[in-house]
Amino acid sequence: MQKSLRTPRQILLQSLLVEARKAKRLTQAELAETLNKPQSFVAKYENGERRIDVVEFVDITAALGVSAADLLARIEPAIAQPRQVGD
Numbered sequence: 001m002q003k004s005l006r007t008p009r010q011i012l013l014q015s016l017l018v019e020a021r022k023a024k025r026l027t028q029a030e031l032a033e034t035l036n037k038p039q040s041f042v043a044k045y046e047n048g049e050r051r052i053d054v055v056e057f058v059d060i061t062a063a064l065g066v067s068a069a070d071l072l073a074r075i076e077p078a079i080a081q082p083r084q085v086g087d
Contacts, residue, residue, distance in 0.1 A: 005048045005049070005050075005051060006048065009075055010048065010051065011048065012074075012075055013071075013075055014045065014046055014047075014048055016071055016074060016075070017045070017046060017060060017064075017071075018046050020061070020064045020066045020071070021042075021046075021064060024064055024065065026064070028042040028043050028046065029042075031060075031063060031064070034063040035059060035060065035063055
């Protein structure tokens with residue numbers, strides 16, 4: 001399993017979180033304030049400089065007013081890849 005910040009699923013997650021933030025018309029700074037984090041926290045996960053853990057993910061989706069499950073469901077099809085012989 002690849003653990004890079006640049007996997008297709010990680011990039012998709014980043015773009016979905018950016019899309020959700022922009023749909024709420026929030027700046028990175030406004031979202032960060034809601035999360036009680038510095039603006040750089042939001043910038044770094046949106047730009048792919050850091051990964052977020054599951055608790056951070058749930059907090060972010062709650063602050064954005066979006067369903068964590070719905071967002072994950074949009075990533076799930078990217079997981080369904082046939083396994084290669086020898087995997």
